[in-house]
Amino acid sequence: MVLRKHRLPLIPADASRRFFVRNVLRICFVLIVTLAWPALAEQGPKPATAATKAANAKVLRELPFSDHRDFEDARRGWIAPLPGNGLIKGADGRVVWNLSLFQVAKSEEAPDTVNPSLWRQMRLLTITGLFEVTSRIYQVRGADISNITFIEGANGVIVMDPLISAETAHAALELYRRHRGNKPVVAVIFTHSHVDHYGGVLGVVDPADVKAGKVKIVAPDHFLEEAASENLLAGNHMLRRASYMYGRLLPQGPTLAMGSGLGLGVSSGSSQLYPPTDIITKTGQKLTLDGLTFEFLMAPGSEAPAEMHFYIPELKAVCAAENANHSLHNLYTLRGAKVRDARRWAGYLQQTMERWPDAEVLFAPHFWPTWGNQRVMEHLKKQRNLYKFINDQTLRLANKGYNMVEAASMIDLPKELAGYWPNRGYYGSVSHDVRAVWNYYLGFFDGNPARLDPLPPAEAGKRFVEYMGGADAVLAKARKDFDEGNYRWVAQVLDQVVSANPDNQAARDLLADALEQLGYQNENASWRNFYLTGAQELRNGLFKVPVPRTSEEAMSRLPAMDIFDYLAIRLNGSKAAGKKAIANIKLSDSNEQYSLVFEDGVLNAGSPVQNPEATLTMTKKDLAALALGSASLQDKIQSGAIQVTGDPAGLAQMFSLTEKFDFWWNVATPNPPER
Numbered sequence: 001m002v003l004r005k006h007r008l009p010l011i012p013a014d015a016s017r018r019f020f021v022r023n024v025l026r027i028c029f030v031l032i033v034t035l036a037w038p039a040l041a042e043q044g045p046k047p048a049t050a051a052t053k054a055a056n057a058k059v060l061r062e063l064p065f066s067d068h069r070d071f072e073d074a075r076r077g078w079i080a081p082l083p084g085n086g087l088i089k090g091a092d093g094r095v096v097w098n099l100s101l102f103q104v105a106k107s108e109e110a111p112d113t114v115n116p117s118l119w120r121q122m123r124l125l126t127i128t129g130l131f132e133v134t135s136r137i138y139q140v141r142g143a144d145i146s147n148i149t150f151i152e153g154a155n156g157v158i159v160m161d162p163l164i165s166a167e168t169a170h171a172a173l174e175l176y177r178r179h180r181g182n183k184p185v186v187a188v189i190f191t192h193s194h195v196d197h198y199g200g201v202l203g204v205v206d207p208a209d210v211k212a213g214k215v216k217i218v219a220p221d222h223f224l225e226e227a228a229s230e231n232l233l234a235g236n237h238m239l240r241r242a243s244y245m246y247g248r249l250l251p252q253g254p255t256l257a258m259g260s261g262l263g264l265g266v267s268s269g270s271s272q273l274y275p276p277t278d279i280i281t282k283t284g285q286k287l288t289l290d291g292l293t294f295e296f297l298m299a300p301g302s303e304a305p306a307e308m309h310f311y312i313p314e315l316k317a318v319c320a321a322e323n324a325n326h327s328l329h330n331l332y333t334l335r336g337a338k339v340r341d342a343r344r345w346a347g348y349l350q351q352t353m354e355r356w357p358d359a360e361v362l363f364a365p366h367f368w369p370t371w372g373n374q375r376v377m378e379h380l381k382k383q384r385n386l387y388k389f390i391n392d393q394t395l396r397l398a399n400k401g402y403n404m405v406e407a408a409s410m411i412d413l414p415k416e417l418a419g420y421w422p423n424r425g426y427y428g429s430v431s432h433d434v435r436a437v438w439n440y441y442l443g444f445f446d447g448n449p450a451r452l453d454p455l456p457p458a459e460a461g462k463r464f465v466e467y468m469g470g471a472d473a474v475l476a477k478a479r480k481d482f483d484e485g486n487y488r489w490v491a492q493v494l495d496q497v498v499s500a501n502p503d504n505q506a507a508r509d510l511l512a513d514a515l516e517q518l519g520y521q522n523e524n525a526s527w528r529n530f531y532l533t534g535a536q537e538l539r540n541g542l543f544k545v546p547v548p549r550t551s552e553e554a555m556s557r558l559p560a561m562d563i564f565d566y567l568a569i570r571l572n573g574s575k576a577a578g579k580k581a582i583a584n585i586k587l588s589d590s591n592e593q594y595s596l597v598f599e600d601g602v603l604n605a606g607s608p609v610q611n612p613e614a615t616l617t618m619t620k621k622d623l624a625a626l627a628l629g630s631a632s633l634q635d636k637i638q639s640g641a642i643q644v645t646g647d648p649a650g651l652a653q654m655f656s657l658t659e660k661f662d663f664w665w666n667v668a669t670p671n672p673p674e675r
Contacts, residue, residue, distance in 0.1 A: 043539035045255035045532070046513065048112035048520050051485025055521045059116050063419065070326065070421055074124050074368040077132035079179055082143055086128065088171045088267070096167045096269035099142055102126060102259060104252050111254040113520045118528065121327070121426045122258050124368070130175050133369050134361045137317055138180060140172035145263035146196040146365045148172045148204075149319075151312070153290025156186035159204050160319070161197040161365040165269025169200030185209075187289045190219040190276065191321035192307035193226035197365055199271030210277065218287065219276035220298065220308040227273055227306075228558070233569055234336065236661040242335040244667060247529035249536065249543050256532060261327055261426030261525030262366055280308055283351070297355060299348040301341045303329055309352050316360040318376070320352055324383045326367035327426040331390070332436030334526050339440040342391035342433070349384035353377060379422065386423045389413065390430065394437035403446035404438040429524045458670045461499030471497050471504055478510055487521075490514040498538070502669040511668075512538040534668040542664050555624035560592055563620075564605035567627040570658040573601035579657075581650025584608045586617040598654040614646035629660050 048056070082088075086099020103126055110119035128142020136152040148169055149160035157176075162169040177183065185205055190198045201217070209215045243249055246266065247257030259265065278287060280296045287294045297309040303322040311318045322329065323345060331340045362376045363369040370379045390411070397407040408431045417423050425431075445452060454460065468474050474497050478490050494511035497504060512535035519531030536543065555563060581598040585605075595609045622641050625631040633655045636642040665671050 043509075043512075045113075045535075046516060047255075049485065049517055051487070052517045052520045053112045054485075056110065056112060056115055059523070063117055063424075064421070065116070065120070067421065070124055070368070071127075073370065074127040076368075076371070078127075079130045079132060079138075080175065081129040082140070082171070083175060086142065088143065088168050088269075090167050090269055096165055097143060097171075097267040099128060099264070101252050102264040104254065104258070113255045114258055115521060115523045115528075117424055117523045118258055118261070118426060118525060121261065121424070121525075124326075125259055125264050127368075130179060131368075133363050134315060134317060134371075136315060137361075137363060138176055139363065139369075140175055141368070142264065143172045144168045144196065144200070144267045145260060145265060147367075148200075149363060149365070150176045150180070151292065152180070152183065153186060153292050156184040156290050158187040158189060158289050158292070159185055160189045161191055162188060162204050163200035163267065164196045164271055165267040166200045166203030166272065167269035168267045169203030171203075173204050185215060187216040187218060189294075189310070190217070190223060191310075191319065191365060192220065192304035193223050194304050194322075195227070195271060196266065197322075198227065198273060200267075200269070201274045202270070202272050205274070207274065210274065216278050216289065217274055217276045218278045218280065218289075218294075220296075220300070220306045221279055221281045222300070222306045223276055223279070224273075225306075226304065228562070233565060236663060238336045240663055240665060240667065244530045244533045245333070245335045245526050247525075247533060249533050250529065255520075257525075257529055259525050260529075262325075262329075283355075295356075297348065297351055299323060299344075302345040302348055303340065305338075309348065311356040311359065316358060318352065318356050318359040318362050319364060320349065320362065320380070322365060323348055324352075324362065324364060324380055325427075326422040328386060328423055328428040328430065328433065330428040330436075331387075331433040332439070334432065334530060339436045341440065342387045342437050346384045346388040346391065349380050349387075353380050353384070382417065382420045382423060386413070386417055389417060390433050391437050394434045395441065398438055398442060403448070404435050404442075405446075407438055408432070408434040425524050427524070427526060429527060457495075457499040458673075461496040461670075462501075464496040465500045468493075468496075471501065471507060475506055475510060478514075482510060482514060485517075487514040487517045491518065498668075499670050502666075508538040508669075512536075537666075537668040542666070544664050552621050552624045552628060552630060555628055556619075556621040558624075560587060560590070560594060560620065560623065561605060563623055563627045564594070564596070564603070567658065568603040568605075570627075570629065570660070571598075571601075571603050571654070572657050572659055576601045576654065576657045579650075579653060581654050582609060582612050583646075583648065583651045584612045584615040585623070586615065587620050587623065588617055589619045589621075596651065596654075598650065603654065612646065613650050614644055614648040616648065616651070617643040626655065629658060 082099060086097065087095065088097040090096050105119050105122035105126060110116040126142070129140070131139050131141060133139055138150045139147050141147045144163040144165065146161060146163055148163050151158040151160065163172065188201055188205060205215050210217060246260055250257040252258065280298070283296065283298045285296050293313055295311045295313065299307040299309055299321065307321050307323070309318070309320045309323070331342050357377070358373065359376050360373050361369055361371050362379060370376050393411050394407050397410060402410065411430060411434050412418070413423065413430060455463070465471055465474060474493060478494055482490050491511060491514045494507050494514065497507040498511055501507070515531040515535040515538070519528045519535070522528045522531065576598070579598070583596050585594045585596055593608045595606050595612065597604045597606065597609070618636070618641065622636055626633060626636070633642070633648065633652050637644055637648070
């Protein structure tokens with residue numbers, strides 16, 4: 001196996017500049033999914049089968065491929081390409097973005113191993129460079145997974161959503177200035193709380209200018225909290241699945257990854273969160289930025305927990321953030337996150353249409369714009385109806401007694417929605433969005449008591465295989481089904497065999513073959529990436545690459561209660577049963593005081609208590625080191641970094657029962673039982 005060398009991205013750590021970094025694990029998410037492109041493992045991909053060729057040919061017949069408006073729109077207003085063929089490096093010479101890696105969909109005709117609709121989407125996404133959206137609005141597309149937008153005011157420029165990395169955002173700003181003049185940045189708008197919309201902010205602004213009041217940073221209410229919270233406590237699990245979802249263990253290519261559906265890929269530069277200077281708190285709120293009026297519409301709980309739309313009446317330009325796209329979006333993201341509210345999502349699009357009915361252009365932080373009042377309203381309507389249909393029809397079937405899996409298999413979009421290209425499932429899918437709605441309202445249990453307490457996969461798999469006559473008998477039947485193109489069933493049944501015996505390589509290989517064909521057929525880039533990465537893991541085992549870890553410095557910038565919460569989830573509660581400790585914690589650098597109460601297998605933090613067993617005085621960075629497990633309590637006490645009064649033995653016992661999380665847990669095969 002050949003591994004490509006890769007230097008890990010660095011997180012800037014200038015604690016003196018009030019960065020208020022509360023998104024440490026979200027930044028780690030970006031770093032994880034932007035690891036090196038490894039070469040294929042020993043067993044490479046296989047060709048498309050006859051069944052896959054037939055399935056993809058059916059897509060060609062059913063969808064309106066003769067409609068070329070998206071290609072016209074994606075090319076409209078093009079000014080210049082990204083310099084250097086889209087190769088962007090950091091100050092140390094490390095490559096943080098390489099557009100050429102994604103130039104894989106060059107021909108109009110899709111290969112047999114790619115769904116033609118996904119191939120079309122990839123061709124559209126590789127139309128990149130600097131574009132004029134309308135008078136005074138410009139975008140750079142293809143420098144990251146998202147777009148960066150430049151809105152020209154009276155004296156300077158307002159930047160909307162400055163990408164993931166400072167390096168890519170700065171390169172985009174330089175490209176804009178090369179063609180539009182050296183206008184100063186006077187404001188930055190974060191439309192929502194996902195890292196691809198704020199992480200590159202230091203590539204377009206100097207913190208000194210913000211501090212001096214020369215630059216405003218505008219964001220929706222609760223932006224800071226939500227930027228940190230989504231990937232905090234379940235971060236290790238989410239990050240591992242993100243390596244599947246974004247296909248980052250696969251190269252790009254016709255038998256491999258084909259972008260993300262939402263964009264091409266994610267950059268691997270320096271990400272940072274800068275605190276907003278102006279918070280938008282209510283719909284209808286207006287803000288004048290460099291002579292332009294911005295009117296806002298709050299959209300919390302839609303694509304992001306903190307999100308907002310806005311309208312510029314002088315330009316008749318509307319931005320619906322990430323709620324009106326050229327793809328069906330996720331109501332539940334496959335990397336794992338809280339489920340989103342489809343009903344509210346549709347409602348915000350309805351409000352956008354009603355509040356700003358004279359809009360002439362709709363632009364967004366992903367994809368290409370939509371022009372003309374009639375087409376703008378039509379696009380908003382179709383996207384509104386898309387999410388409303390999924391929401392309403394899921395609940396209709398739920399109220400008739402159908403469960404989550406049944407509803408997902410029963411709901412198809414009507415032709416008038418399914419035939420509209422921006423509603424196709426390149427990033428979200430009808431199937432997993434229906435399950436998201438079902439779960440949002442009704443949770444994991446479908447009411448059937450036979451499914452209330454199922455056996456875990458490894459144990460259930462052994463019994464299923466035994467009932468079916470043994471692994472050899474199952475494999476023989478599965479090969480017949482594979483030859484007939486029944487890949488979903490082959491995957492479902494062989495999952496039982498592999499769960500029963502992960503070392504059964506024949507079962508792993510046939511399961512990998514089935515997943516691969518499902519990937520080749522899938523319109524959804526995330527599903528394709530999951531299928532093909534799973535196939536690689538089944539054939540060749542875990543493909544491990546270097547994993548960046550959260551630093552003590554970065555963790556120390558979190559609120560203390562968040563650090564305590566992270567420490568609490570590392571505690572093995574079963575082993576901690578029957579043990580108890582009570583201590584007070586004094587943070588010398590922030591003058592904060594807390595208690596740590598360890599009992600009933602649980603660690604709770606709160607206000608200081610009277611008569612603790614011990615009182616520990618430390619810096620927040622020392623607390624972060626203990627929470628991360630990068631230093632022991634005993635070592636910190638012996639070095640003098642932590643001062644103690646009283647007896648810390650009980651607390652030391654608690655720390656001895658905390659665990660570190662291994663990133664490389666199995667996804668496509670069962671994990672060994674906990675000991």
